[in-house]
Amino acid sequence: SAVISQKPSRDICQRGTSLTIQCQVDSQVTMMFWYRQQPGQSLTLIATANQGSEATYESGFVIDKFPISRPNLTFSTLTVSNMSPEDSSIYLCSVAGGVNYGYTFGSGTRLTVV
Amino acid sequence: DQQVKQNSPSLSVQEGRISILNCDYTNSMFDYFLWYKKYPAEGPTFLISISSIKDKNEDGRFTVFLNKSAKHLSLHIVPSQPGDSAVYFCAASPGAQKLVFGQGTRLTINP
Numbered sequence: 001s002a003v004i005s006q007k008p009s010r011d012i013c014q015r016g017t018s019l020t021i022q023c024q025v026d027s028q029v030t031m032m033f034w035y036r037q038q039p040g041q042s043l044t045l046i047a048t049a050n051q052g053s054e055a056t057y058e059s060g061f062v063i064d065k066f067p068i069s070r071p072n073l074t075f076s077t078l079t080v081s082n083m084s085p086e087d088s089s090i091y092l093c094s095v096a097g098g099v100n101y102g103y104t105f106g107s108g109t110r111l112t113v114v
Numbered sequence: 115d116q117q118v119k120q121n122s123p124s125l126s127v128q129e130g131r132i133s134i135l136n137c138d139y140t141n142s143m144f145d146y147f148l149w150y151k152k153y154p155a156e157g158p159t160f161l162i163s164i165s166s167i168k169d170k171n172e173d174g175r176f177t178v179f180l181n182k183s184a185k186h187l188s189l190h191i192v193p194s195q196p197g198d199s200a201v202y203f204c205a206a207s208p209g210a211q212k213l214v215f216g217q218g219t220r221l222t223i224n225p
Contacts, residue, residue: 102160
């Protein structure tokens, strides 16, 4: 299965600022997924990122707030813009690993907005 | 609308006994189901999956059962070990696309 390097692992940010999270995959993948886990909650899909096209956002998530880049088949970034304390969550990227390997996740970015 | 539900937020099991984690879903379009284990400060780790064409899949100490008529799946861990203590998420996918997760069950294995 793929190996994902995600950074930063954690950050504390001031409200109103932006943070860009990076995910690097050790193999080429068509789709990358970005999830959010709010405190005490489940993982919720933010968007699906395809190389060469705009990301597809889930209901409740918009590009202005969570712009995504996918410059090639091994890399993607998620930016959390104009942050508020409600954005304090763990953000995770993921790629599909095939039927026998499930989906692989990065180690997550724990974001605290103060 | 919670399409994937784990109704037990926590479960405590004696070491060596069987742990059974349950999950219900509502969307008939789901055809691929997965279980993940998550430790604090780490991303979820894939455990085992099952396709909707099967009713059982086994991998070592882990077995997943799928009851499509009841829209229910379960994860059996036997024997349970202290290292199994973690939060377990079930997830479902329509056509190997995005995953929809349940709320998670915190499993504690007691020595």
